[in-house]
Amino acid sequence: MTGHERTDAAGLAARFQAALARGAHGEALPLAERLLVLMPDHAGLHYNRGLLLRKLGRDADAVPAFDAALALDRHHANALFEKAAALFDLGAVETAAALFTAYLDMRPEDADARLNLGNALLGLGRAGDALGHLRRAHAQAPSPLTIRALAVALRDTGDLAGCRAMLGELPADEPQAAALRLKILTQGAKGALRLDPAQFPPAR
Numbered sequence: 001m002t003g004h005e006r007t008d009a010a011g012l013a014a015r016f017q018a019a020l021a022r023g024a025h026g027e028a029l030p031l032a033e034r035l036l037v038l039m040p041d042h043a044g045l046h047y048n049r050g051l052l053l054r055k056l057g058r059d060a061d062a063v064p065a066f067d068a069a070l071a072l073d074r075h076h077a078n079a080l081f082e083k084a085a086a087l088f089d090l091g092a093v094e095t096a097a098a099l100f101t102a103y104l105d106m107r108p109e110d111a112d113a114r115l116n117l118g119n120a121l122l123g124l125g126r127a128g129d130a131l132g133h134l135r136r137a138h139a140q141a142p143s144p145l146t147i148r149a150l151a152v153a154l155r156d157t158g159d160l161a162g163c164r165a166m167l168g169e170l171p172a173d174e175p176q177a178a179a180l181r182l183k184i185l186t187q188g189a190k191g192a193l194r195l196d197p198a199q200f201p202p203a204r
Contacts, residue, residue, distance in 0.1 A: 009038045020048075025055040044070035047079045050086075060084040077106045081113060088116065093123040111141035119149050127156035144170060151184050160185070 012035050019028035032049045039045060050065030066083035069076050084099035097120035103113050114137040121130035131153045138146035147169050154163040167181045 003004060009035060011021065012038070025052050028052055041072055042067045043076055043079070047076060047082070048070065050079065050082055053085045054086055059089050063090075075106070077103060080106070081110075084113075085116065088120060088123075093120050096120050097124060109140070111137045112147075114140065115146055115149060118153065122149065122152055122156070127153045131157060142169075148180065148184070175190065 016028055016035060017033040019025075019031060029049065029052045032045060032052060036042070036045050036049065046065050046069035050062040050069065052062075053059070053062035053065060063083055064084050066079045066086070069079040070083070073079075080099060080103045084096045084203050087099065088096035092186060097117060098119035100113050100120060102119065104110065107113065114133050118130040118134035118137060121127070121133065131150075133149055134146065134150040138150050147166055151163045151166040154160075154166055163185065167184060169182070170177045
């Protein structure tokens with residue numbers, strides 16, 4: 001990189017950071033792309049471009065950006081997580097599950113990834129495989145999301161008493177809690193309707 005290019009890169013980087021700080025994702029994206037012209041081997045820039053594309057609802061375009069980051073740094077765990085999340089949102093649930101598994105090999109204590117893997121396995125009809133991951137996610141970071149997912153896994157493995165007990169952990173003052181309890185207990189693999197993977201967007 002020449003001195004002029006370094007100056008250009010510094011100015012673009014400052015504008016890029018300012019746009020990110022304002023949450024101006026549409027403004028930040030072309031700045032990231034201009035920076036990548038100057039620094040095409042910067043894994044972090046490819047990753048950030050992917051994040052911006054996801055923020056803008058362009059998951060299909062984000063996946064190649066995360067691939068580029070991983071090609072430059074195969075240990076870029078965050079790029080692997082975001083690629084898995086983008087693929088899950090795109091409906092490629094089986095591939096997403098494999099990638100969340102690979103991510104957890106690197107960061108086994110990430111409760112969000114553990115929850116996402118459990119939800120992906122639920123989406124694949126593998127409630128038995130999901131159960132252990134969801135129990136661990138709930139133990140690490142309990143939330144309405146983990147309660148909901150774990151209740152579904154318990155229901156779909158035939159443990160209706162456990163499902164009811166888990167749903168009892170939902171906050172009493174949570175809006176639509178009663179409707180959610182009824183929905184989980186009457187739908188899915190053990191009810192009249194099949195589980196829709198889109199019910200479980202990736203956590204983060």
